[in-house]
Amino acid sequence: MTFILQLERVRKAFGGLIANKDVTLRVPAGKIFGLIGPNGSGKTTLFNSIVGHHPIDGGSIRFDGREISRLRVPEIARLGLLRTFQQTRIYGGMTCLQNMVISVPTSELGWRSMFSRSPPEDLRRAEDLLDFVGLGPKRHLRAGDLSFGQQKLLELAMALMSRPKMLLLDEPTAGINPTLINGLLDRLRRVNQQLAITLLVIEHNMGVIMNLAEYVYCLAHGELLAEGNPEQVQKDPKVLDAYLGAR
Amino acid sequence: MKAPPFRHMAVAAVLALALLVPVLAPAYRSQLALLWVMIVFALTWDLLGGQMGYNSFGNVLFFGVGMYACVIIQRDAGLGYFTGLFLGSGAGALLAAALAALLGSGILGLRGHYFAIGTLGLGIAAGELASGWQFVGGGGGMVPPLFPGEVGGRETFFYYLSFALAAVTLPFLRWLYASRFGLVLNAIRDDEDKAEAMGLRTTRYKTTAWCISAFFLGLTGGAVGNLLGFVDPREVAFAGSTFGVWMVLMAILGGKGTLWGPVIGAAVFHLTKELFWTYLLGWQRVALGLLIVVIVVFFPVGILGWARERWPERFGHRIDEAEAGP
Numbered sequence A: 001m002t003f004i005l006q007l008e009r010v011r012k013a014f015g016g017l018i019a020n021k022d023v024t025l026r027v028p029a030g031k032i033f034g035l036i037g038p039n040g041s042g043k044t045t046l047f048n049s050i051v052g053h054h055p056i057d058g059g060s061i062r063f064d065g066r067e068i069s070r071l072r073v074p075e076i077a078r079l080g081l082l083r084t085f086q087q088t089r090i091y092g093g094m095t096c097l098q099n100m101v102i103s104v105p106t107s108e109l110g111w112r113s114m115f116s117r118s119p120p121e122d123l124r125r126a127e128d129l130l131d132f133v134g135l136g137p138k139r140h141l142r143a144g145d146l147s148f149g150q151q152k153l154l155e156l157a158m159a160l161m162s163r164p165k166m167l168l169l170d171e172p173t174a175g176i177n178p179t180l181i182n183g184l185l186d187r188l189r190r191v192n193q194q195l196a197i198t199l200l201v202i203e204h205n206m207g208v209i210m211n212l213a214e215y216v217y218c219l220a221h222g223e224l225l226a227e228g229n230p231e232q233v234q235k236d237p238k239v240l241d242a243y244l245g246a247r
Numbered sequence B: 001m002k003a004p005p006f007r008h009m010a011v012a013a014v015l016a017l018a019l020l021v022p023v024l025a026p027a028y029r030s031q032l033a034l035l036w037v038m039i040v041f042a043l044t045w046d047l048l049g050g051q052m053g054y055n056s057f058g059n060v061l062f063f064g065v066g067m068y069a070c071v072i073i074q075r076d077a078g079l080g081y082f083t084g085l086f087l088g089s090g091a092g093a094l095l096a097a098a099l100a101a102l103l104g105s106g107i108l109g110l111r112g113h114y115f116a117i118g119t120l121g122l123g124i125a126a127g128e129l130a131s132g133w134q135f136v137g138g139g140g141g142m143v144p145p146l147f148p149g150e151v152g153g154r155e156t157f158f159y160y161l162s163f164a165l166a167a168v169t170l171p172f173l174r175w176l177y178a179s180r181f182g183l184v185l186n187a188i189r190d191d192e193d194k195a196e197a198m199g200l201r202t203t204r205y206k207t208t209a210w211c212i213s214a215f216f217l218g219l220t221g222g223a224v225g226n227l228l229g230f231v232d233p234r235e236v237a238f239a240g241s242t243f244g245v246w247m248v249l250m251a252i253l254g255g256k257g258t259l260w261g262p263v264i265g266a267a268v269f270h271l272t273k274e275l276f277w278t279y280l281l282g283w284q285r286v287a288l289g290l291l292i293v294v295i296v297v298f299f300p301v302g303i304l305g306w307a308r309e310r311w312p313e314r315f316g317h318r319i320d321e322a323e324a325g326p
C-alpha cells in the first residue's frame, strides 16, 4: 500500500502546552480517513503542522514521497495538499464565481495567463463545481453574504477547483444545516471516488465520521489515543473515556 | 456585462470637454493639469490601498524619484527639451518601478498596519536624503530646463501631457482589474492567509502591483517637475504631508477598491481644495483639515461605496438569488 501522507512522531508545543505529542499517522492514497478527538485535543494544530502553517518541533511529515515539514504553506499547497479551515475562509468581497475561478491550480497561472481573463473552460468548471455543492444559484452573490454553512460549501468547491491530490477537511459539517449533512457526506464520497482525491477529515461528531471514514485516528490531549476501523475505535474504552471526560 | 449606452455617452462628453479645456478655459489649464495628476495619484494609490488592501503612505517616494531622475537626465544628458523630457520620464518610471521591486520584497512582507507604518518613513527619508545631496541641488532643489515653445504653449502642452497620463493610467488599470491578476489582488485583500493556503504566490503579485503603481507615479513625476517649473525635495518631490496624504484621501473619498471611485474622489477633492485656496485665504489649511476629518468620519466607504450600498443592482451586484444567468 502506498501512503500519500505519512507523519512520524510529529511534535508541536505552544510554550508549555504540548498540542501534538509524537503523533504518527499514515493515510493511503485514494482513501477517506478520519481524525477525531474531543475539543482542544490538537486536531486543528495537527492540520496546521501538516500544511506548514507553523514549524514543527520534531518528527517528519512526508507527502507524496517527499519530506514537506520544512516547506511553507503555499509551497505545500502547490504540491497538491490543500486544507479547509474550521472557521471557514473565503474571499468575502468577491462573488462566488470569482472565488472559484481564482482557485484554479497555480500552475495554470503563469505570467501570460495571469494578465488575461479567466478562460471559458474555467468558468464552466467553476459553475459545474458550484452546482455540485449546491451553490449554483448563488454564483453571482458576494461570498461574504452567504450563510456560514454555504461558505463552507464554497470553500470545499474552491479546494476542488484547484485539483488537489489530497484534502484535509477541518470539520466540514460544522454549521451545516443537519438536514443537509447526509447530502454533504455523499458528495465527499463522490469527491473521493470520482475525482480520486484522498481525504483526511476532522470530525467532532462521532456519528458522522463512522459513516464516512474507513479508518479513524483518535487524538486526546495531543496524543494518539487509538486507531482502527470506526467500529473498533467507537467501542474502545479509552476513546469513550476521552469523549465523556471532555464533556 | 455591457455598460449602458448613457455611460459611454457620459465618458465621451467628459473626454471631449477635457480635450477642449485649453480652448474653452485657457486660464485654468495649469489647475486642471493638476487635476489629471491628482487622478493618477488616487488611481495608483488605490491599486494597493483599495484593490489589494495594503495602505501605503510612501507612494510619494516613487513620484519624487521619477521627478528627480527626469530632471537630472534633462540637465545632464544633453538632449533636446522634448527628447530629454520623454526619455527622462521613461527612465524615471523604470527607476521607480525597480525601487518598488527592491523595497517590496522587504516591506510587503509586513501585514496591515505594520505595512502602513513601514511605508510612512519612505517619503520622509527620501526628502532628507535629497536635501543633503548636492548632486541633485540639495535643499534648494532643481530647476528643469526652460520650455522652448512660444508664450502660453507651455501650459497647453503640460495640460495635454497630464491628461494623457490619466488617460493611459485609467484604461490600463481597468484592463488590469478585469484580469486574473486583479482577482488575485482582491483575494489578497479579502484574506491573504487563504490566498497562501490556496498556493498563490502572494509576494510576487503584491510586488508586481507596487511596481505598476510606482511606474505610473514615476512617469507622472517627470511631467509634474516640468509643469511646476521647480523641484523642491520636501515641498514638491517627496511632499508626503500634501501629495502623499492627498493620494490616500482622494481614493477613500471616492471609494476604495473601485475603478471610478479614485477618479471621482480626486475631482471632488481637487476642486474643493482650489475653492478653499481661492475663497478662504488664510483659513484654507484649516478648512482642508476639517474636510479630511469629515471625509474619514462620514464617508468611510467613499462616494461610490456609499452609492453602491444604496443601489447595489446598478453596480452589477446581486443581492438575491432570483437572478440567474451569466
Ligand SMILES: Nc1ncnc2c1ncn2[C@@H]1O[C@H](COP(=O)(O)OP(=O)(O)O)[C@@H](O)[C@H]1O
Binding pocket: A014, A017, A019, A037, A038, A039, A040, A041, A042, A043, A044, A045, A046
Ligand atoms: N496558536 C496557538 N497558540 C497557543 N495555543 C494554541 C494555538 N493553537 C492551538 N492552541 C492550543 O492547542 C490545543 C489544541 O487546539 P486545537 O488544535 O485547536 O484543538 P482541536 O482542533 O482538536 O479542537 C488547545 O489547547 C489550544 O488552546
Ligand SMILES: [Mg+2]
Binding pocket: A043, A044, A045, A086
Ligand atoms: Mg479544531
